[in-house]
Amino acid sequence: MLTTLAVLSACCLGLGADATAPDTAPAPKPRVLVVTGGHGFDEPEFRALFAALTELDVTFHDLKDESEVFEDIGDWPYDVLVLYNMSQKISEKRKANFLSLLDKGVGLVVLHHAIAAFNDWPEYWKIIGARYFLKDTGVDGKTIPASTYRHDVDIPCKIEDPAHPVTAGLKDFVVRDETYKGFLVEPDNHLLVGEDHPDAQREAVWTRQYRNAKVCYIQLGHDKLSFGDDNYRTLVRQAIQWAKKS
Ligand SMILES: [Zn+2]
Numbered sequence: 001m002l003t004t005l006a007v008l009s010a011c012c013l014g015l016g017a018d019a020t021a022p023d024t025a026p027a028p029k030p031r032v033l034v035v036t037g038g039h040g041f042d043e044p045e046f047r048a049l050f051a052a053l054t055e056l057d058v059t060f061h062d063l064k065d066e067s068e069v070f071e072d073i074g075d076w077p078y079d080v081l082v083l084y085n086m087s088q089k090i091s092e093k094r095k096a097n098f099l100s101l102l103d104k105g106v107g108l109v110v111l112h113h114a115i116a117a118f119n120d121w122p123e124y125w126k127i128i129g130a131r132y133f134l135k136d137t138g139v140d141g142k143t144i145p146a147s148t149y150r151h152d153v154d155i156p157c158k159i160e161d162p163a164h165p166v167t168a169g170l171k172d173f174v175v176r177d178e179t180y181k182g183f184l185v186e187p188d189n190h191l192l193v194g195e196d197h198p199d200a201q202r203e204a205v206w207t208r209q210y211r212n213a214k215v216c217y218i219q220l221g222h223d224k225l226s227f228g229d230d231n232y233r234t235l236v237r238q239a240i241q242w243a244k245k246s
Pocket of ligand 1: 178222
């Protein structure tokens with residue numbers, strides 16, 4: 001009898017301990033949609049970059065119709081949208097759906113050549129905070145020459161705001177990558193990283209707010225040289241974590 005009571009007591013204590021144990025279940029991983037298409041890239045190394053970001057739940061989508069991820073957003077499950085596409089066509093319906101996602105607070109991280117995606121859509125320039133010129137273009141009565149680029153440059157990158165979550169822990173670094181120059185930027189971009197090279201425009205990484213969405217643009221990211229770079233990986237990781245829908 002005593003033995004039975006002892007077993008029961010231990011059992012009940014055990015149950016009680018379980019019921020009051022702190023909830024140690026890990027937080028769900030941010031869901032991230034990475035969109036490519038309209039420009040070639042080093043695909044295995046690009047996927048390896050995201051495979052290294054194990055705290056994220058990443059889905060890749062290679063566009064077949066330039067912008068179809070915005071065709072039906074009724075069951076959109078993603079916290080962050082990462083654009084690495086340079087496709088151009090986007091219908092009025094898809095534009096409205098893209099804006100609706102941003103209204104709902106879906107974060108946006110724009111990498112490298114996605115600065116020149118949807119290049120004829122003025123609102124896209126506002127969303128990302130920049131306008132890249134694919135050809136000589138008349139603006140307000142003046143001709144702005146096509147923006148320029150140069151491959152395989154050792155680019156000195158200066159951390160302009162080390163206190164920001166996207167640049168936390170980073171120090172000035174050099175990475176071999178492609179530069180861009182001659183694009184326009186919105187005045188309310190918050191500059192995080194500057195490039196210091198005559199073939200590069202200074203503005204390289206910035207954040208901005210667009211409606212309810214946090215937006216971060218990262219100019220770096222042409223090929224495997226940056227995909228495997230620790231500083232680049234940190235920027236991409238921290239940009240996604242910062243931008244994610246809260
Ligand atoms: Zn490139």
